Amino acid sequence: xxxxxIVEDNIKIRNLIQKYLEMQDxxxxxxxxxxxxxxxxxxxxxxxxxxxxxxxxxxGMSGIEGxxxxxxxxxxxxxxxLTIYHDSHKIFDSLCAGASGYxxxxxxxxxxxESIDLLVRxxxxxxxxIARKVIQHFKQPEPKKNPDSNLTxxxxxxxxxxxxxxxxxxIADRFDxxxxxxxxxxxNIYKKLHVNSKAEVIAKSLRGEI
Amino acid sequence: xxxxxIVEDNIKIRNLIQKYLEMQDxxxxxxxxxxxxxxxxxxxxxxxxxxxxxxxxxxGMSGIEGxxxxxxxxxxxxxxxLTIYHDSHKIFDSLCAGASGYxxxxxxxxxxxESIDLLVRxxxxxxxxIARKVIQHFKQPEPKKNPDSNLTxxxxxxxxxxxxxxxxxxIADRFDxxxxxxxxxxxNIYKKLHVNSKAEVIAKSLRGEI
DNA sequence: TTTTTTCTCGCATAAATATGCGATTTGTCC
DNA sequence: GGACAAATCGCATATTTATGCGAGAAAAAA
Numbered sequence: 416x417x418x419x420x421i422v423e424d425n426i427k428i429r430n431l432i433q434k435y436l437e438m439q440d441x442x443x444x445x446x447x448x449x450x451x452x453x454x455x456x457x458x459x460x461x462x463x464x465x466x467x468x469x470x471x472x473x474x475g476m477s478g479i480e481g482x483x484x485x486x487x488x489x490x491x492x493x494x495x496x497l498t499i500y501h502d503s504h505k506i507f508d509s510l511c512a513g514a515s516g517y518x519x520x521x522x523x524x525x526x527x528x529e530s531i532d533l534l535v536r537x538x539x540x541x542x543x544x545i546a547r548k549v550i551q552h553f554k555q556p557e558p559k560k561n562p563d564s565n566l567t568x569x570x571x572x573x574x575x576x577x578x579x580x581x582x583x584x585x586i587a588d589r590f591d592x593x594x595x596x597x598x599x600x601x602x603n604i605y606k607k608l609h610v611n612s613k614a615e616v617i618a619k620s621l622r623g624e625i
Numbered sequence: 626x627x628x629x630x631i632v633e634d635n636i637k638i639r640n641l642i643q644k645y646l647e648m649q650d651x652x653x654x655x656x657x658x659x660x661x662x663x664x665x666x667x668x669x670x671x672x673x674x675x676x677x678x679x680x681x682x683x684x685g686m687s688g689i690e691g692x693x694x695x696x697x698x699x700x701x702x703x704x705x706x707l708t709i710y711h712d713s714h715k716i717f718d719s720l721c722a723g724a725s726g727y728x729x730x731x732x733x734x735x736x737x738x739e740s741i742d743l744l745v746r747x748x749x750x751x752x753x754x755i756a757r758k759v760i761q762h763f764k765q766p767e768p769k770k771n772p773d774s775n776l777t778x779x780x781x782x783x784x785x786x787x788x789x790x791x792x793x794x795x796i797a798d799r800f801d802x803x804x805x806x807x808x809x810x811x812x813n814i815y816k817k818l819h820v821n822s823k824a825e826v827i828a829k830s831l832r833g834e835i
Numbered sequence: 836t837t838t839t840t841t842c843t844c845g846c847a848t849a850a851a852t853a854t855g856c857g858a859t860t861t862g863t864c865c
Numbered sequence: 866g867g868a869c870a871a872a873t874c875g876c877a878t879a880t881t882t883a884t885g886c887g888a889g890a891a892a893a894a895a
């Protein structure tokens with residue numbers, strides 16, 4: 416028997432889902448509340464459900480904050496977001512916070528049931544549009560490397576020194592060269608990268624633009 | 626009519642899928658080859674398919690290398706990986722290279738068809754186990770934030786200015802404050818972060834350690 | 836072999852940064 | 866009302882950076 420909890424402030428939707436899930440043989444949905452705070456109260460007193468369906472827009476604490484807190488206290492509870500938001504930020508914030516699935520609210524009741532089944536079998540329920548956004552997140556936008564920014568090995572050494580937060584003097588020590596040589600390299604690096612400060616070199620480097 | 630191409634070196638599997646897809650009313654699968662190189666030859670001469678099903682382990686160029694090349698030349702072709710590999714590296718390499726879906730080879734023929742439909746409708750077909758791995762990738766292992774490095778809003782503004790490569794003067798201009806105030810904030814930031822140069826602040830920030 | 840890179844070093848100087856000490860104002864918390 | 870954090874500003878100074886110009890030696894490319 417899969418124990419399911421619901422956090423959803425729209426009472427109609429909440430009751431609808433609860434009733435539907437209760438009708439399933441292998442599912443039970445006893446806890447259905449309208450805020451994260453209430454759910455936390457419940458969790459303290461009674462046994463934890465296996466799966467939580469959670470909205471994002473909620474009175475009080477948002478669903479995304481809720482994920483973090485619940486996951487920290489009860490890491491075994493699997494959380495599926497069920498929301499109208501399909502903007503990338505909310506999706507990624509939810510997944511980063513520890514959600515295991517992300518459904519849009521137009522998902523039908525049988526599909527919700529299917530998703531819960533999928534989840535307990537080790538899958539990750541996602542609406543197709545959501546999956547698309549998640550995947551797009553991986554695509555490298557453009558390896559926008561500056562073509563004529565090919566640094567020599569020594570120059571890369573120097574850049575690494577800068578990224579490590581070293582001063583010219585310390586870089587000189589590290590590679591056993593004079594500080595004026597460091598200056599010379601840095602001059603050339605700036606030319607190649609079209610910048611004129613350490614700050615920009617470090618930023619470019621850590622952004623993978625070198 | 627959806628035009629589909631297959632790159633798969635196991636001739637049995639290839640023929641099976643091709644025949645099945647050809648049987649579908651709204652699908653056509655004329656091009657079925659056993660290497661990326663062959664597919665590239667085909668693409669040069671005839672019209673591009675809408676969707677490619679591609680294996681990873683192939684004679685000659687690997688499927689993952691293939692994605693990059695094909696996507697660069699023909700960015701409109703959607704690629705679904707169809708492979709036995711379910712290790713995270715291969716999955717992420719594929720998605721980063723530009724694949725729009727990732728199925729495991731035990732996927733049934735009707736499911737493959739469904740996946741293609743899903744793809745052209747803007748979704749992203751993935752086996753549930755794959756989706757799970759993708760999602761796990763988002764979970765932050767540990768936000769190793771320095772506990773007593775909580776910067777105030779203004780201090781965060783200043784840090785952003787530094788990351789953008791601005792000088793004190795320009796930061797002062799951006800927020801319409803005096804350069805001495807910028808100095809004051811930076812002093813406090815350095816104290817909180819236990820550093821003593823712009824470089825280190827930028828590095829920390831871009832590494833997500835603030 | 837000649838030319839071009841790459842790496843090395845030096846001197847000089849204007850600009851920017853790091854850091855010391857001190858001060859006023861505006862909130863918020865108790 | 867008093868304590869305290871946050872944001873603002875000023876002045877002074879030692880250190881570091883940024884950038885100009887020049888140059889020699891070794892290695893790689895032509």
